[in-house]
Amino acid sequence: MDKPQKRILIIEDDLHIAEGIQLNLTLQGYEVFLSADGVSGLNQWKAMRPDLIILDIMLPGIDGLSILQSIRLEDERLPVLILSAKGDPDDRIKGLALGVDDYLAKPFNLEELLLRVERLLKRGSWGRDNGTSAVSHFDTYAFGDNRIDFKTHTARCRMGEISLTEQEVKVLKLFITHRGKPLSRDQLLQIGWGYSRKTSTRTVDNFIVRFRKYFEDDPRNPVYFKSLRSIGYLFDHTS
Incomplete structure (x- = not known):
């Protein structure tokens, strides 16, 4: 039997570039x-689960680095190639720190792009075939008297053993990844939910109330899930 075609998702708002790469x-x-914007790009990724993503940084709605972080909360193995006009070394470092696999600055050489895509797909297939865990360093996490099991979507806390929803798990991973660092509501909405910056919602606040109920001895005086006035929230556990 022939092997199924590898599926590639291009998230790029420059239609001329995107269609040229697609061809x-x-x-x-x-x-x-x-996909021509960040929100639809995230939705397409969730719906089709491609074998590789080619991702621009400067996108309408949600920027490419926020998309990358959102994907990495669920899948560490998916090959992601950033293709961006932002060729500054700081941007490359930031992308690599967030889990990008490769980086090409525009303008780029087409043959080089095709070779990099081929290499990333081969490496991605190796990881899947060998059962590499997508969440290996997130299997469990403990803070205070709390312990979260990301494999079973359960937690031990002051309420006993509780079940966590998929979205609760994703947002908890986001806080733990950025522990000790403030996260704005915009960041939480873009990375955790895939909402654009223009979205106005109390969703984040409701989740914080829920986490405090689960994990704080005194939810009215939180030790871990702290509010930062005019900024957002902070998961305060650095040890």
């Missing part, structure tokens, strides 16, 4: 999909 990757035998 050349299709000629290489890949199945290629396009």
Whole structure:
């Protein structure tokens, strides 16, 4: 039997660039999909689960680095190639720190892009075939008298053993990844929920109330899930 086509998602708002890459990757035998903004890109990723993503940084709605962080909360193995006009070393370092696999600055050489895509897909297939864990360093996490099991979506806390929803797990991972660092509501909405900056919602605040109920001895005087006036929230556990 023939192997199924590798599926590639391009999240790029420059239609000329996106369609040019799509044409050349299709000629290489890949199945290629396009998305022109951050919100639809995240939705397409969730719906189709591609084998590789080519991702621009400067996007309408949600920026590429926020998309990358959102993906990494659920899947550490998916190959992601950032393709961006922002070629500054600081941007490259930031992308690599957030879990990008490769980085090409625009303008780019097409042959180099195709070779990098081929290499990333081979490496991604190796990881899946060998059962590499997507959440290995997030299997469990303990703070105070609390212990979260990300494999079973359960937690031991002052309420006993509780079940966590998928969204609760994702947001908890986001806080733990950024422990000791403030997160704005915009960051939480973009990375944790895939909402654009323009979204106005009390969702974040409601989740914080829930986490305090689960994990704080005194929810009215939180030790771990702290509010920062005019900024957002902080998960205060650095040891």
